[in-house]
Amino acid sequence: MSALLDIRNATLKFGGVVAVNDLSFTVEEGEVYAIVGPNGAGKSTVFNLISRFYDPFSGAITFDGNNLLDRKADEVADLGIARTFQNIELFEHATVLQNLLVGRHRHRRTTLVEEMLFTPRVRREEKRHREAVEEVIDFLDLQPYRNKMIAGLPYGVRKVVEVGRALATGPRLLLLDEPASGLSVEETQDMRWWIDDIRKQMGITVLMVEHDMGLVSGVSDRVLALADGAKLAEGTPAEVQSDPAVIEAYLGAGAA
Amino acid sequence: MRIHFKTSYEHDIRLFADWWSFFVYAALIVVAVALPWIMDEFYLGEVTNVLIWAIAGLGLMLLTGQTGQASLGHAAFLAVGCYANVIFMELGLPFLIAFPLAGIVTGIVGTIIAIPAIRMHGIYLAIATIALSILTDDLIVLLEPITNGVSGKFAPTITIFGIEIERWTTPDRFYWLVLAVTVLCTLAYRNLLRAPLGRAMAAVRDSEVSATAMGVHIARTKAASFGISCAITGLAGALMGFYAGAFNNETFSIVISITLLMMIVIGGLGSIHGAFFGAVVVAFLPQALSIAKDSIGGGSVAIPGLETGVFGLILILFIMFEPMGIYGRWMKIRIWFELFPFARKDMFKRQKSYLKTERLR
Numbered sequence: 001m002s003a004l005l006d007i008r009n010a011t012l013k014f015g016g017v018v019a020v021n022d023l024s025f026t027v028e029e030g031e032v033y034a035i036v037g038p039n040g041a042g043k044s045t046v047f048n049l050i051s052r053f054y055d056p057f058s059g060a061i062t063f064d065g066n067n068l069l070d071r072k073a074d075e076v077a078d079l080g081i082a083r084t085f086q087n088i089e090l091f092e093h094a095t096v097l098q099n100l101l102v103g104r105h106r107h108r109r110t111t112l113v114e115e116m117l118f119t120p121r122v123r124r125e126e127k128r129h130r131e132a133v134e135e136v137i138d139f140l141d142l143q144p145y146r147n148k149m150i151a152g153l154p155y156g157v158r159k160v161v162e163v164g165r166a167l168a169t170g171p172r173l174l175l176l177d178e179p180a181s182g183l184s185v186e187e188t189q190d191m192r193w194w195i196d197d198i199r200k201q202m203g204i205t206v207l208m209v210e211h212d213m214g215l216v217s218g219v220s221d222r223v224l225a226l227a228d229g230a231k232l233a234e235g236t237p238a239e240v241q242s243d244p245a246v247i248e249a250y251l252g253a254g255a256a
Numbered sequence: 257m258r259i260h261f262k263t264s265y266e267h268d269i270r271l272f273a274d275w276w277s278f279f280v281y282a283a284l285i286v287v288a289v290a291l292p293w294i295m296d297e298f299y300l301g302e303v304t305n306v307l308i309w310a311i312a313g314l315g316l317m318l319l320t321g322q323t324g325q326a327s328l329g330h331a332a333f334l335a336v337g338c339y340a341n342v343i344f345m346e347l348g349l350p351f352l353i354a355f356p357l358a359g360i361v362t363g364i365v366g367t368i369i370a371i372p373a374i375r376m377h378g379i380y381l382a383i384a385t386i387a388l389s390i391l392t393d394d395l396i397v398l399l400e401p402i403t404n405g406v407s408g409k410f411a412p413t414i415t416i417f418g419i420e421i422e423r424w425t426t427p428d429r430f431y432w433l434v435l436a437v438t439v440l441c442t443l444a445y446r447n448l449l450r451a452p453l454g455r456a457m458a459a460v461r462d463s464e465v466s467a468t469a470m471g472v473h474i475a476r477t478k479a480a481s482f483g484i485s486c487a488i489t490g491l492a493g494a495l496m497g498f499y500a501g502a503f504n505n506e507t508f509s510i511v512i513s514i515t516l517l518m519m520i521v522i523g524g525l526g527s528i529h530g531a532f533f534g535a536v537v538v539a540f541l542p543q544a545l546s547i548a549k550d551s552i553g554g555g556s557v558a559i560p561g562l563e564t565g566v567f568g569l570i571l572i573l574f575i576m577f578e579p580m581g582i583y584g585r586w587m588k589i590r591i592w593f594e595l596f597p598f599a600r601k602d603m604f605k606r607q608k609s610y611l612k613t614e615r616l617r
């Protein structure tokens with residue numbers, strides 16, 4: 001069985017900084033794969049490579065047999081890859097419901113003229129989108145916030161809305177960039193159950209960046225430790241945590 | 257406080273949230289249609305003017321309020337719509353064809369201009385569109401053979417199925433025509449807002465990165481916004497031509513562009529109501545000022561730039577104290593009354609919950 005996501009010898013430099021250095025790893029269908037590493041290790045950059053926001057200097061990225069490097073950033077969602085952002089990127093001046101409905105954009109079947117006339121077909125499609133979004137709202141317990149503006153929501157809720165928006169796209173691969181950062185202990189616990197259910201109930205593969213080692217070892221099948229854009233160690237959470245190189249890097253960098 | 261009991265998703269998709277708002281808007285339409293029997297001709301003309309500005313405001317609102325692209329050149333599209341409409345009518349096309357065609361032509365021109373403009377952001381886009389506004393003046397002069405240059409053109413009389421419509425001789429008919437166009441444009445706008453494209457526009461406005469990650473094609477969405485925005489503005493321009501009776505290269509000046517942008521900011525960016533509130537301010541400010549001037553005894557003294565100055569001052573006050581515009585203020589007052597006496601003072605304070613420093617990292 002070939003991997004769902006395959007990153008091979010990817011390198012990306014920003015000026016003199018090598019953000020991702022000859023990095024290779026694969027994510028199998030159905031697993032939760034975590035990337036850990038100190039700040040500036042290049043974790044978010046890996047996500048941005050997959051999202052096609054950046055072009056790698058060299059290397060290959062394939063998703064389900066498709067060459068991702070042939071796709072533009074706005075075509076990635078169509079392949080079934082959805083993501084969240086480390087510094088929440090929601091649509092601030094819209095409601096939670098509208099944010100989640102934007103997640104359905106890749107399923108848009110209607111044209112501009114039809115939408116201006118709001119034809120019966122548009123109405124039917126809207127109901128279909130709404131049903132899909134309501135499932136996500138139920139799953140993430142977002143009912144109390146459905147018609148609230150993002151601009152007025154607390155941080156913890158925004159984090160969940162962002163996961164919801166990504167789920168609303170109906171992805172096969174979900175990229176979560178630090179889903180638990182800034183969350184309270186209870187909120188982190190919820191996030192843990194959700195990630196578990198996303199994988200088990202929805203059958204969605206998860207690739208996540210996370211600092212909280214409790215969460216990482218709780219949900220992930222495999223962990224990749226990254227330092228200075230290069231692979232330091234890879235394996236089960238226990239293996240990576242006890243890897244001498246990882247311990248060294250963490251203590252050396254002084255970050256947790 | 258009204259509570260919506262929803263039995264199906266249909267309720268949220270509907271044009272009106274509940275029977276109450278349906279009745280309010282139905283009553284508004286009835287009053288609007290009956291207005292010529294209620295008001296004298298002078299005020300009917302003023303209301304017509306408000307509606308035309310509101311249509312133009314809707315046009316710019318879609319681009320700026322909904323998609324987040326500031327344009328200081330929208331008078332150019334008023335001009336395109338106005339000239340196109342009159343030229344089509346002079347070529348013998350009936351109004352019912354010339355008018356929508358003028359809108360479509362303006363929309364196409366807008367989309368073509370959008371192609372380079374799409375790459376620009378914020379202030380750069382604003383500057384580029386100022387250039388557009390200035391260029392229009394020159395272009396109209398240069399294209400003298402079709403535009404009549406500085407001597408300008410006169411708006412012909414409209415005939416719809418044998419009924420003649422003219423601003424001065426039949427102000428009631430002209431008002432109804434403008435009202436019909438206003439209602440249609442508002443409906444189209446409203447429909448877009450509750451459909452995928454309208455949401456994609458808001459997505460582009462609020463975060464281009466995450467819109468992209470959701471599969472929204474940024475350039476295409478902006479181009480669509482430019483196109484529809486310019487088409488609506490073009491229709492407003494055509495109506496302005498009829499309202500003014502005569503127009504030339506100076507009619508649609510940069511001042512009009514700036515006024516339009518100020519209007520939607522004062523009215524309330526991003527809302528349909530905002531376009532209408534702003535239009536009321538723009539249309540009645542000159543009158544209010546001259547009345548105020550009369551009452552302090554300076555009626556005969558001409559103060560150059562007074563209107564623009566006061567307008568600018570109002571704009572600054574709004575940006576400082578009520579960035580959501582008149583519509584935002586109105587919503588707050590309404591909610592305050594609905595919750596009375598339970599409204600809290602900090603209810604509308606925005607929660608500052610995180611810093612947007614490292615956007616992608």
Ligand SMILES: Nc1ncnc2c1ncn2[C@@H]1O[C@H](COP(=O)(O)OP(=O)(O)O)[C@@H](O)[C@H]1O
Nearest residue numbers: 014017019038039040041042043044045046617
């Ligand atoms: N857009 C950018 N321009 C310049 N440097 C960048 C950019 N994005 C990331 N970097 C640099 O690349 C390195 C990796 O960053 P990042 O992937 O954000 O790390 P993290 O592992 O904390 O998510 C850092 O040194 C960062 O400063």
Ligand SMILES: [Mg+2]
Nearest residue numbers: 043044086617
């Ligand atoms: Mg990061």
